[in-house]
Amino acid sequence: MPEPNDSPAILPDFCTGARIFRVLAVCEAVAIILALGSSESADVWRLIFLLSVYLLWIGVCSAAALCLIRRWAYGLSTRQVMILSYVSLLGITFVITEAALLAGPYTGFWVLLVEASPMAFVLRSLGICGVVAALALRYFWLRAAWQARAETEARARLEALQARIEPHFLFNTLNSAAALTATRPQAAETALEDLAALLRARLAHETAEQVTLAEEMTLVAAYVRIEQLRLGARLSFITDIDTAAEQARLPALTIQPLVENAIGHGVARRAEGGRVQLIARCTRQTLTVTVINPIAGQLERVPGHRQAISNIRDRLGLAYGSQASLEFSHDACSFIVTLVVPQPESNDMT
Known part of the structure; x- marks a missing residue:
């Protein structure tokens, strides 16, 4: 498939309110699924709340990072944009996870560590982020490549339509002019x-x-x-x-x-x-x-x-x-x- 004209255009525009809302909705759905799947269900509503805060912060910061990359990464190749986006998402997840651990004794985030040690929690968060980010960026690339191909086909159809109409105009005009x-x-x-x-x-x-x-x-x-x-x-x-x-x-x-x-x-x-x-x-x-x-x-x-x-x-x-x-x-x-x-x-x- 053809490459998009601008490498940053591979990424959707996460600067818009509609896409940010979708990111938040996905994060909230994941928080509910993780909370319901936890073996510690004594206080499931508290667990949903804490996971929501944790994942929503990751989602908002990730969307902001992708927004900035899309706006300021012109001149980079497609591979460089993908690598920069992937590393940024992993870095954001690591920083927010560490912040949640540091704030745990004061905010209640230690509830998230009931089933795992701090190191295991960090590694699990990075692992989930790595898989999800890889799938999402692959999807973005395929979507942008498909759009580039569709635009090429649309231009080809327009040129074919122009080529079909051109003889029609020429024939009618010249025939009418000759008769007059x-x-x-x-x-x-x-x-x-x-x-x-x-x-x-x-x-x-x-x-x-x-x-x-x-x-x-x-x-x-x-x-x-x-x-x-x-x-x-x-x-x-x-x-x-x-x-x-x-x-x-x-x-x-x-x-x-x-x-x-x-x-x-x-x-x-x-x-x-x-x-x-x-x-x-x-x-x-x-x-x-x-x-x-x-x-x-x-x-x-x-x-x-x-x-x-x-x-x-x-x-x-x-x-x-x-x-x-x-x-x-x-x-x-x-x-x-x-x-x-x-x-x-x-x-x-x-």
Whole structure:
């Protein structure tokens, strides 16, 4: 599997409250299991309390150490990050265990030594920490490597989608321009200018994982103008985008395939044509884009109707996890696709 781009990125971000809470929950569960499994069950609640305090201190300090390593260990190799993390976890466990032993006569931690000598307690704590830390770091490495591979596959799928769309644009535009050259030379020139603008935008998108909605709409507008040369008055395209949504960010080449589906599988297959409507709204945390097109009656579905939706949904899942979504629905007259993309909290949106 490929290595992550940044070695510290192998470690999850333990600086977040959610991950710290998970660490505390795991520590508490282990404390309860150890207390219930102890042969000294006369005061099990006291034992649970002391083990909880002991393990929670180890958990919090370990999370803090991994947080600092992730933030400041740039320049180290993957092996060095793993070794540094492993030694840090063992060191934290040793220090807190020794502190618990020293404080035992004054705080009641001597209860933990009922079944073992101080040396045995230290060695057992280090042994448990060593096994758990090794398993956890191995899991982190495998998870980061899988994510790196998934991102590589997502970029490959995006490039394949771009390669598939490119001949489609070229064929339609050049064919339409050729047909208009004799009768409407100005329209033919405009079509070629749109093609040039479209290709420039496409090349820019290939080097940018994310773009603003305004930049993505440049690609959409060029595509719609090309299709209007072919469909004429049969195609109506209406947008309703608020100001905040224009600067919202989303993966490149996300909206254009949805509009292509709406035109190709909706409007173009109706003798009377129809209207495609795009609505975009943005709050401080979420961009919502809705694309609505008419349903082409009971005609047989064209292959590929779901391909763009499936491709985009996979890319959203890789980039945002469960925070993003792409859903579709329909009624008697319309097919509706709703795209939801989370936005960074630092964005100045209303």
